[in-house]
Amino acid sequence: MTSASTHTPWHRPPETVWRKTARFFGDILVPNLIKICVWAWVAFNLGLLLWVLMTSVKSTRDILLGPFALPSHIEWSNYATAWDTAGFGQATLTTLVFVFSSLVIVMGISVPAAYGLARRTDRAASALTAYFAMGLALPMQTVLIPYFVVNTSVGQFMIDWVTGAWDPRIGLVVFYSATATPWTVFVLTAFFRSLPASLEEAAQLDGASPWLTFRKIMLPVARGPVTTIAIITGIGAWNETLLVLFLVPDGAQRTLPAALLNMYYGLQYTSNWGALFAGVVLLVGPIVAVFLWLGRRVIEGATLGANK
């Protein structure tokens, strides 16, 4: 191995036995072994997906008899049990409302902010960008108790004095949006910086307001990356569990991951493994569907955040 780093450049080393062995290891054996492992990894992931899908339509008896055996019959009632008895129907609705309302808030405030930060070059703007970047290192665990206290007291206040009713999920949406904002602002600022300013200068010379320029010129150009970031943020909200467990005390009002966790905890009493796997499919299926449909975008978005 060391022989290659010491030989003089532009001169191919002679084919000694040592070089032949090094060549065999470095060009054939090790790369091919790694390739086999990579394909095994891919096969495991795909196999696990198929296995979960298959298990979700097996009766619990079949599942316990043989984890790898094909189902003796298709047990659709697993899905009915998960959807009705385990509350996945309600949880799906809650999750959808949570994901979309958080997305509206997060994107509604971060896209304009990222554009504004990218286009202002003064010191205040760069200080603000650093201020948002600081939020990336702030774990949600630091704010859980304040969120819990505020959510409970606001709820109590609304019930006692204003509306007479309150849904803790409002707090969930608001607080989740706040914690998701730093990342979206940070990533989108880097994106808007990469766009040439000449794009909107012409519009400004024509007297268009900053808002009009933003809407008519920048948004169409930025549609791709903005959609990508929105998808990543949406997936994050879909999977959010910690905040739900702290802020929403009533199990029936919780989102899908919490519903699955609840069903999983109840397993020692119900032993309904079939319904549990149906629940896994209900939680994972939409994400896999989005990934099949927009996978390239999701991967682009994930790498966008780290390369800037």
Place this chain on the structure above:
Amino acid sequence: MSSAKRGLRAFIWPAVLVYTILFVVPAIYGAGVSLFDWNGLGTTAKFTGIDNYVFILTDDAFRQSFVNTIVLAVVGGVLVFLVAFCCMAVLRQMKGRGFIRSVVYLPNIISPIAIGAALSFGLDSRGALNQVLSWIGIPPQSWLGPDLVFRCIIAGLAWSAAGFYVILLMSAVDGIPEDLYEAASLEGVTKLQAFRMITFPLSWDVFATCAVLWVIGSLKVFEIVLAFTGSANSGVPLSARTVAIQQYMSFNDPSGLPRLGVVSAIGVVMFLLSLILVGLTRRLTRRETLEL
């Protein structure tokens, strides 16, 4: 131009306000709560200074969770980046590389609760893994028992996270000009040496970012532990608790009176820990940037 720049202020302030009032101020408030002995709304809070910190640092359960979290960050990190580097060495010229990247990345966007539920069924004492092991004559192991469960959690976490770092590092590898590899191969450099002399140094910056992301992420590991240990009657065993789990468990105190000050203090410790470890990681990975 300057009036246009001023117009941009209205674009920025909503996000700044939301972030400040709903994230930064709560973090400061949380740090404040950590100095009080408080059981929640309707009870009086008593200022106790650093007593909560003294309490958690002398609490065996917290110390165990702290050690576990560090072990998870280090061991899991070694596993994840070992896998990612192996992939970097071969994935550049492999057939179906786009497909491979997608499939290995997928577990990363799947809820850890679902992953934990599915994997822990496979690891159950009568589950799939023990069945496979019995074919080759290995006696069944209690994978989800207190002795082994944390190792299974680390392995499961490394498996689901590795794909993310593979795609990040591969996006750096894709930016390396092909002619470098061609020149190297003309000189008789093997593929492994090309990885060591070209791929590795030229993707070092992205690796440094990845290491920071991993450290931040691994300190917050929470859901997957719940999902791996969920079927146990007595909650999460000590051997598998991370700091985030320990915080959640002290919030759900069996007495029904959570010590909010203690819970907050754990949150503050997590923030400090993430700052320290991120600083350390950045120091360890600092190199002079190579320019082509």
